[in-house]
Amino acid sequence: MSGSVPDRTQSDHGRGEDEVVDLCRDLLRIDTSNYGDHSGPGERAAAEYVAEKLAEVGLEPQIFESHPGRASTVARIAGEDPSRPALLIHGHTDVVPANAADWTYDPFGGEIADGCLWGRGAVDMKDMDAMTLAVVRERMRSGRKPPRDVVVAFLADEEAGGVFGARHLVDNHPDLFEGVTEAIGEVGGFSLTVSEDLRLYLVETAEKGMHWMRLTVDGTAGHGSMTNTDNAITELAEAVARLGRHEFPVRLTKSVRGLLDEIGDAFGIEIDVDDMDGTLARLGGIARMIGTTLRNTAAPTMLNAGYKVNVIPGQATAHVDGRYLPGYEEEFLADLDRILGPKVKRETLHSDKALETDFDGPLVEAMRTALKAEDPISHTVPYMLSGGTDAKSFSDLGIRCFGFAPLQLPPDLDFAGMFHGVDERVPVDGLRFGARVLDRFLDNC
Structure with a gap:
């Protein structure tokens, strides 16, 4: 500056x-x-x-x-x-x-x-x-x-x-x-009002990476009235359910840690890193924005299989929106393969990197100064x-x-x-x- x-x-x-x-x-x-x-x-x-x-x-x-x-x-x-x-x-x-x-x-x-x-x-x-x-x-x-x-x-x-x-x-x-x-x-x-004396303004310093992917299971096609132990839909549905219900471990990056420290001070809440779910429960609406930045996520979003009610298809597919934290891409992909199992083929359709930068320097100070001039109770985080x-x-x-x-x-x-x-x-x-x-x-x- x-x-x-x-x-x-x-x-x-x-x-x-x-x-x-x-x-x-x-x-x-x-x-x-x-x-x-x-x-x-x-x-x-x-x-x-x-x-x-x-x-x-x-x-x-x-x-x-x-x-x-x-x-x-x-x-x-x-x-x-x-x-x-x-x-x-x-x-x-x-x-x-x-x-x-x-x-x-x-x-x-x-x-x-x-x-x-x-x-x-x-x-x-x-x-x-x-x-x-x-x-x-x-x-x-x-x-x-x-x-x-x-x-x-x-x-x-x-x-x-x-x-x-x-x-x-x-x-x-x-x-x-x-x-x-x-x-x-x-x-x-954007602002988050804490009290009549304090408004936090959240500046993005990091964003999660992405893996949009297609999951495919090949099975044995057959008549719907017959017993089939190699049903692609069954295998895929079980894998998607495992993935959709899985809770990835908490991983605190420097941007999230910085925000949590500021939030804790602003709301007078002790941040318990061993019980982040309990901590989030005490934060109200802001928890929605913080919660998904504590861990990797994988959300099933689309399913497709079959063409006739009495035909077991030979293939079933699903699409998943995967997001990973900066520094945790390899861990994320390894977890995916472990959760999905050997019968599920995972194909990345679109991927992009995670980003993170420090919350410092003249540009950050220019943000603080501009916000403070228009809102004297602002605090930039x-x-x-x-x-x-x-x-x-x-x-x-x-x-x-x-x-x-x-x-x-x-x-x-x-x-x-x-x-x-x-x-x-x-x-x-x-x-x-x-x-x-x-x-x-x-x-x-």
């Missing part, structure tokens, strides 16, 4: 918030549903929208289409000192699908109700896309350069592993990120994300990645439940708060 934060008023830093809600509404109304295949025409529309908004203020954005309809937008903002390493701000424009019949409001309508902006992607992660656009646009209009170069990337395909988005750019256009050493992206910087983000791809370029998409949340909002959930929504005031914090952060990044 160079220098000190300029002495600006809160209103000076709030100018980017003036259009953040409208930008987010516009993005929510572009259906960028990602079904995990080659489709994605909405991503092209979103990329063009973003490019237009950046070009309006004098930037020269580029659109990269990795496959028809699968498009990302990237632009570089010149900083005061181009000799310094650059910063990347990345966000994805795709969203998981939504069934409108299940929602209170149209998931692609961008409705404002009850103080929130509703829609698929409101927190995952068109809110951060809108904050970034709003702040960049205002800084460009007012001629306020960041201390160093900033690359902004609005990416396709994150919800299906980033193959057509971040992964494509890293593999085919690494020059876009020339000089970038640090990055911020999604799922971090590290945490591990149980899922994954595009940071996995950017880390291949040697970029140190954090999750920092600042939001101040109402204490009663089930924030974790918003991700991929029905009635996803973001508080309007939280969006505006995030834009102010991001603006301050860029002053001192």
Whole structure:
């Protein structure tokens, strides 16, 4: 961090918030549903929208289409000192699908109700896309350069592993990120209210790795009326049940240990590492976000076998979403094979690394400073994300990645439940708060 934060008023830093809600509404109304295949025409529309908004203020954005309809937008903002390493701000424009019949409001309508902006992607992660656009646009209009170069990337395909988005750019256009050493992206910087005197803001410093896999059992096909001791469905069902019910051992990584220490101090709770389930039971809603970062997990998600009720099939398959902690991939895979047994063939369909970085350095201090300026009772802490983000791809370029998409949340909002959930929504005031914090952060990044 160079220098000190300029002495600006809160209103000076709030100018980017003036259009953040409208930008987010516009993005929510572009259906960028990602079904995990080659489709994605909405991503092209979103990329063009973003490019237009950046070009309006004098930037020269580029659109990269990795496959028809699968498009990302990237632009570089010149900083005061181009000799310094650059910063990347990345966000994805795709969203998981939504069934409108299940929602209170149209998931692609961008409705404002009850103080929130509703829609698929409101927190995952068109809110951060809108904050970034709003702040960049205002800084460009007012001629306020960041201390160093900033690359902004609005990416396709994150919800299906980033193959057509971040992964494509890293593999085919690494020059876009020339000089970038640090990055911020999604799922971090959100608040957890402890009391009227303390709000924790969780910054992502780690995320679990993934193994999406297919399990296959081959058996003996036959007539459904006959006795069959080599039934593929039976063997697979028993293996999947063992896996689904298995509780992997607790493994405390440095990010989780750091968060637990902070949580324990904040709530006045002694963290008992020998009884983590008991400890979690005393933590209330935050336990949902912490629980899955204590151990490896493997969730069966799909089953398929057979084609006729009176025919025993010769093969049965299942799909499993596996997530492992940083440093524990080998242990995870060995445990899987032991649990599944020798008759189950395990095939990895998509895998990606686990990430972890230290919660220190000038960039972390810039986050703390920006949050404290907008929320005097803030206290910034590290945490591990149980899922994954595009940071996995950017880390291949040697970029140190954090999750920092600042939001101040109402204490009663089930924030974790918003991700991929029905009635996803973001508080309007939280969006505006995030834009102010991001603006301050860029002053001192």
